[in-house]
Amino acid sequence: xxxxxxxxxxxxxxxxxxxxxxxxxxxxxxxxxxxxxxxxxxxxxxxxxxxxxxxxxxxxxxxxxxxxxxxxxxxxxxxxxxxxxxxxxxxxxxxxxxxxxxxxxxxxxxxxxxxxxxxxxxxxxxxxxxxxxxxxxxxxxxxxxxxxxxxxxxxxxxxxxxxxxxxxxxxxxxxxxxxxxxxxxxxxxxx
Amino acid sequence: xxxxxxxxxxxxxxxxxxxxxxxxxxxxxxxxxxxxxxxxxxxxxxxxxxxxxxxxxxxxxxxxxxxxxxxxxxxxxxxxxxxxxxxxxxxxxxxxxxxxxxxxxxxxxxxxxxxxxxxxxxxxxxxxxxxxxxxxxxxxxxxxxxxxxxxxxxxxxxxxxxxxxxxxxxxxxxxxxxxxxxxxxxxxxxxxxxxxxxxxxxxxxxxxxxxxxxxxxxxxxxxxxxxxxxxxxxxxxxxxxxxxxxxxxxxxxxxxxxxxxxxxxxxxxxxxxxxxxxxxxxxxxxxxxxxxxxxxxxxxxxxxxxxxxxxxxxxxxxxxxxxxxxxxxxxxxxxxxxxxxxxxxxxxxxxxxxxxxxxxxxxxxxxxxxxxxxxxxxxxxxxxxxxxxxxxxxxxxxxxxxxxxxxxxxxxxxxxxxxxxxxxxxxxxxx
Numbered sequence: 001x002x003x004x005x006x007x008x009x010x011x012x013x014x015x016x017x018x019x020x021x022x023x024x025x026x027x028x029x030x031x032x033x034x035x036x037x038x039x040x041x042x043x044x045x046x047x048x049x050x051x052x053x054x055x056x057x058x059x060x061x062x063x064x065x066x067x068x069x070x071x072x073x074x075x076x077x078x079x080x081x082x083x084x085x086x087x088x089x090x091x092x093x094x095x096x097x098x099x100x101x102x103x104x105x106x107x108x109x110x111x112x113x114x115x116x117x118x119x120x121x122x123x124x125x126x127x128x129x130x131x132x133x134x135x136x137x138x139x140x141x142x143x144x145x146x147x148x149x150x151x152x153x154x155x156x157x158x159x160x161x162x163x164x165x166x167x168x169x170x171x172x173x174x175x176x177x178x179x180x181x182x183x184x185x186x187x188x189x190x191x
Numbered sequence: 192x193x194x195x196x197x198x199x200x201x202x203x204x205x206x207x208x209x210x211x212x213x214x215x216x217x218x219x220x221x222x223x224x225x226x227x228x229x230x231x232x233x234x235x236x237x238x239x240x241x242x243x244x245x246x247x248x249x250x251x252x253x254x255x256x257x258x259x260x261x262x263x264x265x266x267x268x269x270x271x272x273x274x275x276x277x278x279x280x281x282x283x284x285x286x287x288x289x290x291x292x293x294x295x296x297x298x299x300x301x302x303x304x305x306x307x308x309x310x311x312x313x314x315x316x317x318x319x320x321x322x323x324x325x326x327x328x329x330x331x332x333x334x335x336x337x338x339x340x341x342x343x344x345x346x347x348x349x350x351x352x353x354x355x356x357x358x359x360x361x362x363x364x365x366x367x368x369x370x371x372x373x374x375x376x377x378x379x380x381x382x383x384x385x386x387x388x389x390x391x392x393x394x395x396x397x398x399x400x401x402x403x404x405x406x407x408x409x410x411x412x413x414x415x416x417x418x419x420x421x422x423x424x425x426x427x428x429x430x431x432x433x434x435x436x437x438x439x440x441x442x443x444x445x446x447x448x449x450x451x452x453x454x455x456x457x458x459x460x461x462x463x464x465x466x467x468x469x470x471x472x473x474x475x476x477x478x479x480x481x482x483x484x485x486x487x488x489x490x491x492x493x494x495x496x497x498x499x500x501x502x503x504x505x506x507x508x509x510x511x512x513x514x515x516x517x518x519x520x521x522x523x524x525x526x527x528x529x530x531x532x533x534x535x536x537x538x539x540x541x542x543x544x545x546x547x548x549x550x551x552x553x554x555x556x557x558x559x560x561x562x563x564x565x566x567x568x569x570x571x572x573x574x575x576x577x578x579x580x581x582x583x584x585x586x587x588x589x590x591x592x593x594x595x596x597x598x599x600x601x602x603x604x605x606x607x608x609x610x611x612x613x614x615x616x617x618x619x620x621x622x
Contacts, residue, residue: 019324019435026317026324033300033313042307043236052536064395074228078217119220123229143215153234156285159292159312160380162397168532169540170511174307181233 041177044161048147048182050171053133053140057148060166061131067154068131068163070109070124071181076145079119085139085146086110086122104134110146126151152180242311245288249318249334252276256333257326260440260598264609269600272333273342281336286392289336290315291425292383294367295374302375319425323432327439331419331429332598338419340388341411342599348415348458356460357580359421364572367424368499368565369506376557378509387418415458419597430594440591442602444609447588453605454589461595462602467587480581488578492570499566500559507558516551519544 046057046068057068087102103110109128113121131148139146164172175182252272259268280286288311296312319330331338351359366382373379383389387407390396396404410417419426433439442453442462453462499506507513511533518534521527523544537547591602606612 015435016437019437022324022432022435023321026320029297029301030313030317033297033308034310040307041242041309050536050540052532052539054532054536056532062393062396069232071232072229073231075219076215077219078215079220079222080217115222115226116220119222121229124232126232126234143217143219149232151232151234152236155236156287158287158383159296160383165379165384165511169536177236180236181231 042174043152043157043177043180044150044155044164044172045175045180045182046148046150047171047173048144048149050169051133051136051148052169052171053137053148054168055132055134056166056168057163058130058132060163062156062158062162063154065154066131066163067151067156068148069126069129069151069154070131070133070135071147071149072122072124073145073147074121076143077122078143078145079115079121080142081118081120083112083120083122083139084141085135086112087138089138089141104138106130106132106134110135122146147182149181240284242309245311246314246318248279249315252280252334253319253322253330256329256598257322260329260332260600261326261438264444264600264603266600266603269333269598273339276334277336277339277343280334281339281388281392284336286336286386286389288312288315290319290330291335291337291423292380292386294425294428295370295380295382298371298374299377302371303377306377320428320432323429324435325437327436327593328426328429328433328597331426332600335419336392337386337388337423338416338597340391340408341416341418344408344411345415345458346412349413350455351414351460356420357576361573361576362421363424363427364569366422367427368568370424372506372558372561372565373509376510376554376561378507378511378554378558381509382424387422415460416597420459420595433596434593436593439593440596440598440600442589442591443606446608448608449588450607451589452607453602456602456605457591457596458601459595459597459599461592461597463586463590463592465586465588466583467585477581477583481578484574484577484581488574491574491577492567495570495573496563496566499562499569503559503562504555506562507555510551510554510558512547513551513554513558516547519547 058066061067086104088104107128107130109125109130111123111125113123115121133148136146136148161172164170256269256272259265259272280289293312293316296308297316299306300308300313319334322330333339370380370382373381385403386400387403390400390404391408407418442456449465451464454464456462508517515533515537518527518531519537522530522534603609604612
């Protein structure tokens, strides 16, 4: 310690200068980085137009129970009696009853309620949904009103989403945190 | 299926504005004005801690860590801080967000204008570096959760041979160069993907990560901080800034009496012994070595640059688009008979192969350019390391190496000059 104080002259001066330069450089880097990219709070979300419902969402999330869940855009739903997302294909003869053996959803998270005549409402029990996308794949035959979305109350917002790295359609995108769901904002800016 | 008035259809289509669907295959029924659409399932963001809290906690932790290592000089206090950081940054925040990973966000934000980055990541990158410029590596000592895990499990540190230490010590610069390259080209965040302890913090993860965590835990029991010393790219940056630090950890609070008691105290090989007696006889030989090293430096830089440029086609495959383009090419050339999820998704997307190939070529070009710079960087670091190894600085006391010392505080307890290490009854006698 005492020795260091004695020959402070040259090395000490160089060190102080270099330190000052480093502080300035760090400041410049932070400003440069903030200006270079869109610096904002953002979240992971799935672009439904690129999603292939491959099933990786259910298995590749860092959470034991995936942050991805099925979402339903009710305004698009045909309320069909025979729902491609609800029933297994080939079980059309049994469409009048909702036996578990005919349902696509492995956890029975897709709930079917009768409204009028042969119209049915389909809602999702988010607690049961695993995000496997089987119903989404089925509904692609129909109106495509069922689709996968990242539930923002579950997502840990990792720097690199592990599902995104396994996504065959490269459907994971970053959305601004103020508007974190795809179907709320239309297609003008993102598709 | 159902008859609907054209009017409702038009209104619905306009309201939905859905992804390019002109009309519904199965038009929604007219359910009358009383029908209420069920609400959309759009839960609010709840897991996010306000950015200002995150930044404040990190700044607070850095202040405390610096105070404990430099002013209080207490190994016990540092240890308590290690445990606290392990619990908060490790198991509570699950190791995310961390300054090590923030290298990638910052690199992407600086080099890729299309990136979307949160300000927290950039601040997390900068703040520990700033603290290190003033107080040394107190971040490593007791704030970093990865360092904390390794600190806690270290039971029987082995002394590594010098050559092995220096050779492994070059890995961080390769890791840093690759991490920046992959992040800036949008290929991958390899620091996060191959983080050795994240699976432990989450108590969950893919098999590969769990095995990696277990392996690192076992190694950490016998080799002091293997990740920090031989892999951590952020540690490399902190080591550099630490060399310029305003204050730093000193082994002794007063004058060193060269008692050699602290010689084996450091499990990280950061304590340098005095060399005043061995220096003069090697001077001529030392000068020749130094000149040789300076002469060989451009060759090393050229060599690593060439090596990285040669491997750049392989490196480019880290990017999913490049992999996809390659896969499509092989499928179309009938080199493979099956398809993958990704190639099927591509065909369903109706995107043209030319478009994909153009995008892949652009990325490959970026990776190649970046790989050249990364190679030059690696070469420069290796050359500078060799040059610094062939120079000798005069030391007439036991010192902690500025770059290697992680301010863990183990050596404090070994110094007999520190009054706290003397037994009370001897106090009067030895003074």
